[in-house]
Amino acid sequence: MVSPSSPILPFSSVSSPLSSSSKTSPVMKERGYRNWADLPPELTSSILLRLGAIEILENAQKVCKSWHHICKDPLMWRKIDMHNDLGHEHKTICRHKAMCRHVVDRSQGGLVKIDIWYFGTDSLLDYIADSGFTSAIVKLPLLEDLEVSACDLSVESLEVVGKCCPNLKTLKLNNPLINYNDDEFAIVIAECIPKLRHLQLLRNRLTNTGLKAILDSCSHLDHLDLRECSNINLVGDLEMRCYEMIRVLRFTH
Template sequence: MASSSSFYSPTPSTSMPQLMKPEEPRNWAELPPELISSILLRLNSIQILEKAQKVCRSWRRICKDPSMWRRVDMYNDGDLGSMGYDLEIMCRHAVDRSQGGLLEIDLWYFGTDELLNYIADRSSNLKSLRLIMCYPIADEGFVEAVRKLPLLEYLEVTYGAMSGEALKVAGQSCPNLKKLRLNSETNHQFNDEELNDKKALGIAESMPELRHLQLVGNTLTNRGLTAILDGCPHLEHLDLRKCFNVRLEGDLEKRCSERIRELRRPDDSTADHPYGFNIEDLLGPNNYYWDDLSAGYPYGANVYDLSDCSDDYSDEFY
């Protein structure tokens, strides 16, 4: 009879779980430049300027390459009061790094006439301009800026204060404009049909090359919609959600159905709308944006810290 001890013979060491050695800290500087670039392109501009470029010197060098700044996305959560830096200064640095090669820029929750014109003066090749909740930007600054952007193809003004006349100037100054998003609050309407249609008429009279038009929450009436259909013969995508002055019926409904490839009607759901359709939803519960605006300066007192942003983290930003 075999000894019972044979049942307890040691398992060969090759089949025993090996104790894992503690993983050594990753040397981020040794990553291939193309991989670093791929990582950085997944970040927005604030994340690059405030975090990624401080990882190491090699990352810093790549972050300074103008090719990294063809698109500037200044996305933030709107909590401007708690930020430790000034977004306007940061945005100017991002624009400067593009060295005139900027093609797309998105501003969220901040911006002034001066900043918009700073961008336009240095980015004559700009093709996409998105202004989301940039209330401090007024007609005068907007008009002055778009006149310097003849190659613009995509314009978005979401929860902004652009007038019909300002939109008309944009259309006249940017003949290549093919996509316009003009999203508004849904609780403002006028008893005067002419006032309700001012923005729609500005679009109709100046943007004949439009293919995509989003007007969520706009006050336009059937008159304004008819003018858009007449003035924008290439229109393929039309979003009229929350446009409660529009009555899609009869000949107008037929015309829209036959002309427009993708039509979103006034009563269609806004569940897939990236910003919702209620300004309170976009602002969030803390309302920091309005707190800062009421203090007379939309960015609070925080200043973008230049001392952390260089190769040796001590010299000038540039």
């Protein structure tokens, strides 16, 4: 409950979580203050959706009973962002894995996007959708954004992404440790995910051949990030095509 003698405070400053009454005191009404708990549920939900999962679990849902109820709504967990305040200590990673499982449970199968950053493991993906990366993708047909960083992704797995996620608009692949032909990888992107609008390939061994295949097929692409892709020689006709097709182009040089 907001103190009668103070201005309206953000939720993190509100005391006595969950035990506060949702009623606005006479003093607050007289002074023109409004209780956050009195906001329409739709507006409160819209505000809370701008927070990350960790902020919601550790702060927002503890403000009052009405916020706690809204934070348990499966619609709040269609898109899960777990990158807030991440640490790399073992205890922190274990805690975030447990929190991730909890919010996936809250989504009740309605998950369309999940951002789990540095603590993603096969066992965690297994929990999200039965078994491993490809099983997770199969269970997420509404997925629109996918980022795979610092872990291996096979050509076969990418083909599954293209087959099972027809709504995919953003693909970010950031891994310098891959051990297969990156042009083959680019050809899979061109053939299986032609509706991409945003493609990021950082530190990739892609060559002009692979880039040309992507440009030939992905006609909706308007944001292309090829930083540290040292095997691409962006000159001549290929350079002209990139600047004509791509609204936002990022390149090492």
